[in-house]
Amino acid sequence: MQTLIKDIAEYVGQEITLKGWLYNKRSSGKIAFLEIRDGSGFIQAIVLKSAVSEEIWQQVEGTTQESSVVVTGNVSAHPKEPGVFELQVTDYQLLQKAEEYPITKKEHGPEFLLDNRHLWLRSKKQWAVLRLRHLVKVGFQDYFNSNGYLELDTPTFTPTACEGTTDLFEVDYFGRPAYLTQNGQLYLEAMCMSFGKVYDLCPNFRAEKSKTRKHLTEFWTLNPEIAYVEHEESLAIQEASIKHMVAYALAHGQEELTILERDTADLQAVVDGSFVHYEYGDAIAELQKLGSAIQYGDDLGAEDEVLLTENSLVPVIVKNWPKSIKPFYMKTHPDNQELVCNADVLAPKGFGEIIGGSQREDDYQTMLDSISKHGLPVADFEWYLDLRRYGSVPHCGFGIGIERMTRWMAGIHHIRETIPFPRMLNRVSP
Numbered sequence: 001m002q003t004l005i006k007d008i009a010e011y012v013g014q015e016i017t018l019k020g021w022l023y024n025k026r027s028s029g030k031i032a033f034l035e036i037r038d039g040s041g042f043i044q045a046i047v048l049k050s051a052v053s054e055e056i057w058q059q060v061e062g063t064t065q066e067s068s069v070v071v072t073g074n075v076s077a078h079p080k081e082p083g084v085f086e087l088q089v090t091d092y093q094l095l096q097k098a099e100e101y102p103i104t105k106k107e108h109g110p111e112f113l114l115d116n117r118h119l120w121l122r123s124k125k126q127w128a129v130l131r132l133r134h135l136v137k138v139g140f141q142d143y144f145n146s147n148g149y150l151e152l153d154t155p156t157f158t159p160t161a162c163e164g165t166t167d168l169f170e171v172d173y174f175g176r177p178a179y180l181t182q183n184g185q186l187y188l189e190a191m192c193m194s195f196g197k198v199y200d201l202c203p204n205f206r207a208e209k210s211k212t213r214k215h216l217t218e219f220w221t222l223n224p225e226i227a228y229v230e231h232e233e234s235l236a237i238q239e240a241s242i243k244h245m246v247a248y249a250l251a252h253g254q255e256e257l258t259i260l261e262r263d264t265a266d267l268q269a270v271v272d273g274s275f276v277h278y279e280y281g282d283a284i285a286e287l288q289k290l291g292s293a294i295q296y297g298d299d300l301g302a303e304d305e306v307l308l309t310e311n312s313l314v315p316v317i318v319k320n321w322p323k324s325i326k327p328f329y330m331k332t333h334p335d336n337q338e339l340v341c342n343a344d345v346l347a348p349k350g351f352g353e354i355i356g357g358s359q360r361e362d363d364y365q366t367m368l369d370s371i372s373k374h375g376l377p378v379a380d381f382e383w384y385l386d387l388r389r390y391g392s393v394p395h396c397g398f399g400i401g402i403e404r405m406t407r408w409m410a411g412i413h414h415i416r417e418t419i420p421f422p423r424m425l426n427r428v429s430p
């Protein structure tokens, strides 16, 4: 029977069998230390030449990095490190001897590693980051599922743009143009009028020409959309859902966070604190004070996001932006016609935007004018206008960037490591 490394603590003093791969090996000729991984974790297996047959010893000596192996042994607690376990090997089978493995302990360049992404996934850091990605998704889903939201899916092929027409991926849809979805929001708005609270969790596509460490051309978002909820209440939901996700990752991801050397006190501070709110205008004034050249009416640049959050322990919300720089669907601010009821949530310590959201314009005429003003084809939006014709209500939604969230939670530099197979300006393979 096969035991998983993650369950090893239950087997101290017993003989078990692991099925995995050789991650690393040191041998003195008399004793070999094998680092075995099985997908669920990593463990050190110790082979004493004197304790096994000559045939087994030869197999151990002949095992190369990333060979597949079946290892049987007795589980013991590490003599010095509490919570760490070892395997004293009694039997051993080399399943397939790996060819010389391209990824070694020496430093490799990022393009080489990305070319070998299918193998790079096996490295300990990548294992930790992508397991954290899973926890980010499940942590958010846990929050929304237990608060009465329905997960419903939105289409990938769309006839129109959601977030502006400059970065659309066009596809030939049986002889007419269609676009890969930039975001499912418009469809979620229709669904929240039927189900009250909904969310989707799917890939979004944007032909981002920017080569930054925060942009992918294919990325995943979780988008809640909620009927009868107004802007400030939506911001409270965003805060509560982030805290729930962070607490979930802290509860289930200790090993991953340790491998990544993530300061968990930083994450606990987010769970315990209250998010900072800035009106857009106040954020601009603050940034100018901090030395930014930003002007009122500009979008926040990457450096501005850093300036505003580098000394903050908690996420920073920048809300109520000028209408002129925002998409057509955002609700006009009740106290200022030039502003919209929207917000970006910026992760603390310089990690930048992780959520973008808004209250949606619910007035038919204002929406119609906005669609025209943005130069969008009104005919394509008739179905969307119907939502303002038949029982229109205040409603809000927001988009949680799964890779941006994972990047922040993992505390890593580049977004390319937060998705199994990244798609970027210069890369669609492997």
Ligand code: 4AD
Residues within 6 Å of the ligand: 162, 163, 182, 183, 185, 206, 208, 214, 215, 216, 217, 219, 221, 223, 224, 353, 354, 355, 356, 357, 358, 397, 398, 399, 400, 401, 402, 403, 404, 405
């Ligand atoms: O801020 P965005 O563009 O908002 C929307 O698309 C809204 N329609 C969402 C909604 O209201 N339901 O995108 C949402 C989030 C961003 O905050 C960011 O975290 C992430 O998606 N994101 C990207 N992540 C990786 N690469 C890119 N190119 C991204 N663009 C946006």
Ligand code: MG
Residues within 6 Å of the ligand: 344, 353, 355, 356
């Ligand atoms: Mg945004």
